Amino acid sequence: MIDDIRLDGSEPLQQQLYQQLAARIIDRRYPAGSRLPSSRQLALDMRISRNTVNAVYDQLKAEGFLQSRAGRGVFVHQNIHSGELQHGKRPLLQPEASASLPPIPELKGNRYDAAGDVSLAFQPGLPDLDAFPIRSWNRILHHQESRKILRGYDSTQGYPPLRRAIAQYLCSARGVRCQEHQVIITNGAQQALSLIMDVLLEPGDRVFSENPGYRGARYALASRGNPVTPVPLKEQVLDVDALPALGAAKLLFCTPTHQYPMGGILDISQRMALLRWAQGNQTWIIEDDYDSEFHFYNKPFVALQGMFENTPVLYVGSFSKTLLPALRVGYLVVPEPLVEHFVLAKQASGGESPLLIQATIAEFIETGHFTRHLRRMRQLYRDKWQHFQSRIAEELGGLVTPVAESAGMHVVLEGDFNDVELSSWLRTRGFGSTPLSSHFFGNGSRTGLIMGFASASEQEIEACINLLKQRLESGTTTG
Ligand SMILES: Cc1ncc(COP(=O)(O)O)c(C=O)c1O
Incomplete structure (x- = not known):
């Protein structure tokens, strides 16, 4: 033998x-x-x-x-x-084994996303990576690196000095009403959304989401198999008047201060109506305040969360746009009675966030670098936005319709073309974008490109506009 x-x-x-x-x-x-x-x-x-x-x-x-x-x-x-x-050498997951797994929720844009997470100019959500004050950051990082206390474990809820700094920042800049013990540090806004589902959703609970809306949120909302109902927009913001006809919901996801992706800003009377509706229906509002730092001409509206005491709001924020997406640090502000539930959920799903990065951000905020950086970026993005807008008007007039609000880091260019194909084609030429249609769910959709101008240089703006012009004029991507 x-x-x-x-x-x-x-x-x-x-x-x-x-x-x-x-x-x-x-x-x-x-x-x-x-x-x-x-x-x-x-x-x-x-x-x-x-x-x-x-x-x-x-x-x-x-x-x-x-x-x-x-x-x-x-x-x-x-x-x-x-x-x-x-x-054995056989594949660990036999094809038939996946038949016993629960189905992946049907979401437009799933496949598109697989190739989409790259740092290309015009990628929506990507800040200007060259403008990041890397020297000051490295100095602080180096200082924190030498601290022995940061080499072990810390609190699941988040490094206390960072929670304190975020609470102070949110109170003064966004009107959020919170104490540091209501702040939970998360691995990006995405984990905050996922934790909300862990803590609050029970089987069968209905969830509402803006339509079109942020796909990352929809992935989280749909991840437990709960029915997700689209809420339409009116004039680029959540149509608050449409809510009563939709019945009850446990959660409503929205981006009131800069609707993603269409850019509208919910005005004060709509905000009041939304809060009234939520209170009357026992619905939690998830307020995703993802880029309010970049309102160019006016101070942004105070966060929904802070409009009254005890609003039924779970406030979500992130450093992905204000600092860097690669840090993967976001935050969640929840009412006091929910804090422990969220901390336990976080403990179960990954535990602590990286301590050194949290400490570095805390010092970056405490020493004034964060405020300075935001001021510079606001100016920089405003200039880019103006330049991009004027080049669109000069070169792409009649080919696309810009849906522009004077805020944020992206512009939507609507048009009658195959947006999925155009966006993939642009990617082969080295430019990011996402197709507007992939942000819709349920019935009805519109086409266009979401262009994240914050990450693009003047030359890249020029090159991308020329490419778009040629392609759209050639009619190769008609819808
Ligand atoms: C609407 C919206 N919310 C939140 C985020 C931030 O997500 P994260 O913190 O997971 O990077 C983004 C990033 O693109 C976004 O577009």
Whole structure:
């Protein structure tokens, strides 16, 4: 049976014998239940010590390859093929195994996203990476790196100085009413959304979401299999008047201060109506305040969360746009009675956020760098926005219709073309964008491109506009 085993001087004998025996059992060359020579016999045949053979047999027994039967010898384990998935070369997930998994929620844009997460100019949501004050950041990072206290574990809820800095910032800049113990640090806004689902959703609960809306939110909202109902927009903002006809919901996701992607801003009377509706229907509002720092001419509206005491609002924010997406740090502000639930949910789904990064952000805020950086970026993005708008008007008039609000980091160019195809084509030319149609769900959709101008230089704006002009004029992407 073991005539085909060859040992040489390349590796320790014990290791070679182990590997060759295991490989033959996995390949079924030594079938389940077949008998192996005694250790004495094998040692003689292979001209190696009996201790070496015994050690290999013991290991193979411990791993379930072999079994001893009292008084009869050593055999290939009877159940070896049920253990095959652990040791074998077959793919771990057989195609038919996925049939027993719950279905992936049907969402437009899923496949598109697989290739979409790259840092290309015009990628929506991407800040100007070159404008990041990397020297000051590195200095602070280096300072924090040397602190022993940051090398171990810390609080799941988040590094206290960072929670304190965020609470102060949100109170003064966004009118959020919170104490630091209501702030939970998350791995990006995305984890904040996911935690909300963990804590608040029960099977069958209905969830409402703006339509069109942020796809990252919809992925989270739909992830537990709850029905997600689209709420239409009116004049580029959530149509608050449409809500009463839609019935009850446990959660409503919205971007009141800069609707994503259409850019509208919910005015004060609509905000009041929305809060009234939520209070009357026992609905939690998820307020995604993802880019309010970049309102160019007016101070942004105070956050919904802070309009009154005890609003039914879960406030979500992120450093992805104000600092860098790669940091993966966001935050959630929740009413006091919910804090513990959220911390437990976070503990269960990944635990703490990276401590060194949290400490670096905290010092970056405390020492005034954050405010300075935001001031500079607001000016920079305003200039880019103006330039982009005027080049669109000059070159793409009649081909696209810009849907522009004087805020944020992206512009939507609506038009009657195949937006999925155009966006993929632009990607092959080195420019990011997302198709507007992929942000719609339910019935009805419109086409266009969402262009994140914040990440684009003047040359890139020029090059991309020229490409779009040629492509749209050639009619290759008509809808
Ligand atoms: C509407 C909206 N919310 C939130 C985020 C931030 O997400 P994260 O913090 O997970 O990077 C983005 C990023 O693109 C966004 O567009």
